[in-house]
Amino acid sequence: MTKAELYQKACMLPLLPGVYIIRDKSDTIIYIGKAKRLRIRVSQYFREGVPHDNKVSQMIAHAYAFDVIVCQSEFEALVLEASQIKAHTPKYNILLKDDKGYSYIKVTREAWPRLSFVLQKEEDDAEYIGPYTSSFAARQMAETALDAFLLPRCSKRFPQDIGKGRPCLNAHIGKCMAVCSGKISCENYNQAVKNAVHLIRYGKKDILKILNERMLEASDRLEFETAALLRDQINAITKVTAGQKVVVDPEVEMDVVALAGTPSSVCAAVLRFREGRLTDKREFLFHDTADIAAVREEFLPRYYLDDEQIPKIIAVDELPPDSEALQQALNEKRGSEVQLYVPQRGDKAHLVEMAHTNAVERLARESGRYAREEKLLDEMAQVLGLSKPPRTIESYDISNWGDGTSVCGMVTFRDGKPYKAGYRKFRMKTVLGTDDYASLAETVSRRAAEYEKYAALAAQGQGSDNYFGQKPDLLLMDGGRGQVSAAKAALAGTSLADVPLYGMVKDDHHRTRAIVDSEGREIAINMNRGTFTFITAIQDETHRFANAYRKQQMRKKSYSSTLTEVPGVGPKTAKALMTQFKSVGAVREATPDQLENTPGVGPQLAQTIYDYFHA
Numbered sequence: 001m002t003k004a005e006l007y008q009k010a011c012m013l014p015l016l017p018g019v020y021i022i023r024d025k026s027d028t029i030i031y032i033g034k035a036k037r038l039r040i041r042v043s044q045y046f047r048e049g050v051p052h053d054n055k056v057s058q059m060i061a062h063a064y065a066f067d068v069i070v071c072q073s074e075f076e077a078l079v080l081e082a083s084q085i086k087a088h089t090p091k092y093n094i095l096l097k098d099d100k101g102y103s104y105i106k107v108t109r110e111a112w113p114r115l116s117f118v119l120q121k122e123e124d125d126a127e128y129i130g131p132y133t134s135s136f137a138a139r140q141m142a143e144t145a146l147d148a149f150l151l152p153r154c155s156k157r158f159p160q161d162i163g164k165g166r167p168c169l170n171a172h173i174g175k176c177m178a179v180c181s182g183k184i185s186c187e188n189y190n191q192a193v194k195n196a197v198h199l200i201r202y203g204k205k206d207i208l209k210i211l212n213e214r215m216l217e218a219s220d221r222l223e224f225e226t227a228a229l230l231r232d233q234i235n236a237i238t239k240v241t242a243g244q245k246v247v248v249d250p251e252v253e254m255d256v257v258a259l260a261g262t263p264s265s266v267c268a269a270v271l272r273f274r275e276g277r278l279t280d281k282r283e284f285l286f287h288d289t290a291d292i293a294a295v296r297e298e299f300l301p302r303y304y305l306d307d308e309q310i311p312k313i314i315a316v317d318e319l320p321p322d323s324e325a326l327q328q329a330l331n332e333k334r335g336s337e338v339q340l341y342v343p344q345r346g347d348k349a350h351l352v353e354m355a356h357t358n359a360v361e362r363l364a365r366e367s368g369r370y371a372r373e374e375k376l377l378d379e380m381a382q383v384l385g386l387s388k389p390p391r392t393i394e395s396y397d398i399s400n401w402g403d404g405t406s407v408c409g410m411v412t413f414r415d416g417k418p419y420k421a422g423y424r425k426f427r428m429k430t431v432l433g434t435d436d437y438a439s440l441a442e443t444v445s446r447r448a449a450e451y452e453k454y455a456a457l458a459a460q461g462q463g464s465d466n467y468f469g470q471k472p473d474l475l476l477m478d479g480g481r482g483q484v485s486a487a488k489a490a491l492a493g494t495s496l497a498d499v500p501l502y503g504m505v506k507d508d509h510h511r512t513r514a515i516v517d518s519e520g521r522e523i524a525i526n527m528n529r530g531t532f533t534f535i536t537a538i539q540d541e542t543h544r545f546a547n548a549y550r551k552q553q554m555r556k557k558s559y560s561s562t563l564t565e566v567p568g569v570g571p572k573t574a575k576a577l578m579t580q581f582k583s584v585g586a587v588r589e590a591t592p593d594q595l596e597n598t599p600g601v602g603p604q605l606a607q608t609i610y611d612y613f614h615a
Contacts, residue, residue, distance in 0.1 A: 030059060032088065075328045093298065162181075256352055258317040370415070383528050476535075480505045573600050
């Protein structure tokens with residue numbers, strides 16, 4: 001339908017509450033909203049002359065049809081909207097995802113384990129507690145556990161460094177048990193680490209009770225050193241947790257929410273107070289909009305009616321228009337009354353100001369970061385001789401292993417930072433053996449073919465959301481003249497032939513040294529620190545991504561090899577089993593009936609597989 005036709009249809013809607021569902025040409029849901037009066041709200045989108053911000057304008061440009069669900073009340077519409085958004089995750093609804101990513105607390109598996117805060121999992125044997133959506137909370141918990149149980153933060157290795165040198169400053173000021181002194185047994189140290197993990201997982205009250213019981217038991221056994229160590233840990237926990245500032249009544253659990261905006265973005269800041277202390281801070285950025293009221297109206301129900309724990313009190317900077325319906329929904333989900341209000345004076349009003357300050361500061365940092373990235377891309381364009389700053393950069397690296405199999409990792413940087421939606425993995429289809437040049441040529445040829453395919457679909461109004469339908473501003477190959485020449489020849493005659501192409505050259509120590517252009521000339525970049533650091537980061541990320549994919553394929557191949565040892569199971573069936581069950585362990589635990597559901601596995605083979613693992 002045209003915009004005029006959609007407007008005419010909207011004018012025929014009732015003046016009743018309900019939910020509206022907007023779809024594009026491919027019948028994909030792109031936006032879901034609620035309205036107190038459907039006719040007024042929906043018609044505003046399609047009426048000529050009504051101003052909209054960037055995000056809403058894009059949504060309207062893609063709108064082709066809409067449906068409505070009439071409800072009995074605003075409350076019913078609000079709950080229905082939340083459930084529909086969760087089920088369909090439309091493109092133009094706000095995404096409740098802060099930009100910090102997930103965080104973990106890492107506990108190494110060794111004789112003398114170490115505990116630390118990390119931003120991502122690694123492929124090692126360590127235990128990872130999490131993931132936490134807030135790095136603030138994860139870091140605070142790790143620091144509290146380290147302080148409470150006097151665990152070491154230094155880089156010393158145990159037991160190798162025990163007895164070598166004097167204990168550090170942390171030991172002298174009472175923040176470390178001084179394992180390096182040799183006075184702490186491995187058993188007591190491991191128990192302290194277990195207690196720290198228990199504190200992180202279950203909180204202060206439970207661990208204090210356990211430690212008090214152990215201290216009394218040790219004292220009864222006349223193990224006074226152990227009892228003293230436990231006493232010190234109890235005192236440390238009490239001291240550390242008491243040192244955290246109490247800002248509200250200890251019995252109160254409360255969230256404080258405030259929003260701030262710029263002409264192009266809105267930030268929502270949420271401060272969580274539990275047991276009287278600030279335990280978490282989360283910030284959500286919404287780009288391409290300046291409508292704070294609209295974001296607030298959608299943010300609060302999305303945040304609390306999804307999977308978030310609802311506290312007794314939610315203090316906000318301003319109530320949304322549907323506050324009564326939201327209040328009712330919060331009460332029903334929590335199972336008791338929730339106080340949703342705007343504090344006018346006192347400590348809680350100051351906390352709302354604090355949340356607003358955090359939102360303003362986050363927007364200021366974001367603006368500063370964009371300015372730095374803008375400057376960096378300008379410098380890069382000058383160094384490489386590009387006609388404009390490269391907004392979208394794609395980088396490729398080939399990774400091989402012993403049997404001659406190769407894979408390629410493609411990473412994308414957009415506006416100076418990693419863009420995970422543009423990451424892709426390639427397995428070689430035509431190259432036999434280890435041949436980096438041929439593998440790179442095959443990869444970029446396939447990339448060009450995918451671009452042409454999705455660009456054609458986009459011209460017909462289809463497939464516009466697929467990343468492959470977008471043209472990069474710069475292509476980088478991990479390697480020198482050979483890799484660049486192979487990629488250039490493969491792209492000749494394609495739609496990507498005019499994209500600037502360079503190679504990233506490494507020195508003998510596997511560190512970025514220079515850039516090679518498509519004519520084979522080297523460009524020194526070490527004199528331009530910003531460009532040098534940025535290209536090094538791109539090269540390192542590409543290498544990491546390609547290697548991770550290679551290791552993943554090696555593990556799958558190893559697992560498949562295990563399955564091919566079963567009589568009657570060949571490579572094709574093993575692959576089907578791995579696709580169905582994801583792991584050999586899951587295949588081992590499956591029943592014959594479950595195994596039989598795998599393509600290519602009949603009743604007899606299913607029984608054979610089951611008998612093989614259960615003989």
